[in-house]
Amino acid sequence: MNREEVETYVRDHQQEALRRTNKLMNDHFGKEYSSFNGLIGGKFKTYEVILGDYDTAEECVEAWLEGHGKIYQSEENQPDKSSNRIKLMLQDDYLRKFIENFVAKAYFKNK
Numbered sequence: 001m002n003r004e005e006v007e008t009y010v011r012d013h014q015q016e017a018l019r020r021t022n023k024l025m026n027d028h029f030g031k032e033y034s035s036f037n038g039l040i041g042g043k044f045k046t047y048e049v050i051l052g053d054y055d056t057a058e059e060c061v062e063a064w065l066e067g068h069g070k071i072y073q074s075e076e077n078q079p080d081k082s083s084n085r086i087k088l089m090l091q092d093d094y095l096r097k098f099i100e101n102f103v104a105k106a107y108f109k110n111k
Contacts, residue, residue: 001057001101003108009101017098024088024095039082040102047071051111057104064103065090 014033021029029035044051047067054060068086075081089095 001061001104006057006101006104006108010098010105013094013098013101017095020092020095021089024092025085029085036102039085040099041106043068043082043086044106051107054107057107060107061100061103065100 014036018029018031018033018035021035022031029039043049044064047064047070049060049063049067051060054063068083068090072083072087075083078084086099089099
């Protein structure tokens, strides 16, 4: 992953990612790109991912996904928790790739 490719990917795919996410969540996600900042970007601390601790964007994405997995396991039976919405998104290949690039974009922004 490199910064320019990641930023281009996120920019080029954000509208489709919003559309798909709203479809999955019955239009209860939000219509603006900033909705991803809250749901995805707001999870770094929750998932114990400190952006400066990783040497590559790939390592950061892997840590974020692992952190999500741990939180999801503890909240699996609580459907109102954001980890359940993220799990739903990760099951869609398009949204998974978007999330991975979104996390990588945050990594590069903080480098």
